[in-house]
Amino acid sequence: MAFTQSDIVTIYVGPTRQRFTAHKDLLCAKPEYFRASLNGRWTESTSNVLNWNDEDDTVEVVKTMMTWLYGNRLDIENVDHEHLINCYHFAHKRLLLDFQNKLVDTLRASLKKREECLSIEWPVDENLLNLDATPLYSFMIQSVIWHMMQNKEEYIEGGEDADDTAVQLGRANLGEDLVKGMLRYLQAPYKDPVRWKGCHFHDHSDGSHCGRRR
Numbered sequence: 001m002a003f004t005q006s007d008i009v010t011i012y013v014g015p016t017r018q019r020f021t022a023h024k025d026l027l028c029a030k031p032e033y034f035r036a037s038l039n040g041r042w043t044e045s046t047s048n049v050l051n052w053n054d055e056d057d058t059v060e061v062v063k064t065m066m067t068w069l070y071g072n073r074l075d076i077e078n079v080d081h082e083h084l085i086n087c088y089h090f091a092h093k094r095l096l097l098d099f100q101n102k103l104v105d106t107l108r109a110s111l112k113k114r115e116e117c118l119s120i121e122w123p124v125d126e127n128l129l130n131l132d133a134t135p136l137y138s139f140m141i142q143s144v145i146w147h148m149m150q151n152k153e154e155y156i157e158g159g160e161d162a163d164d165t166a167v168q169l170g171r172a173n174l175g176e177d178l179v180k181g182m183l184r185y186l187q188a189p190y191k192d193p194v195r196w197k198g199c200h201f202h203d204h205s206d207g208s209h210c211g212r213r214r
Helices: 024-029 032-039 059-071 081-093 097-113 135-150 162-169 174-187
Strands: 008-013 018-023 049-052
Touching: 008 024, 008 059, 018 024, 018 059, 024 032, 024 059, 059 081, 059 097, 081 097, 097 135, 135 174
Parallel strands: 008 049
Antiparallel strands: 008 018
16 A cells, blocks of 8 residues: 555654654554544644653654554564563553554464463563453463463472462462463363464454453
């Protein structure tokens, strides 16, 4: 799709007001957030300027969003998990459903390519704990549980992951979610969620969800 005749939108990011530009037609062809911001009654619709100043509106996150916006792709070779969580939080806050779904797919593809799985050592930050009703959080919970059930000896007292387990179980609702998830797993075991085929752990524009159970 060509956007050579499109207006240019300027986006200022963070306290340093790092400047990004993007084609308005491309932005509005994507999520509802941009259509509402740039075609509605807001000031942004006439100025074609967006100011993103929240704490999690970082230059690195917006760079990743731009890569997705113009190429519909993300690098699966060098995925930084903490950065991905920050990107997901950014996307979830602005209802950028296609972007957040792409982030989950990228994480799963990266883990599969590297033949890795998520363990209790996964870094848990405030952004993730604020996402506890999202498919990403569900994916992480189910993946960690799968790893725990395949490697029980590592998580019992004296195991190499025992200390990490104790720390994570004390975090917000994470401990409760892990315990509930383990009980569900015992009732209905499943394979590694990283390798599930089909559509999983997405939010959809019609309000439906896939892979939400945790």
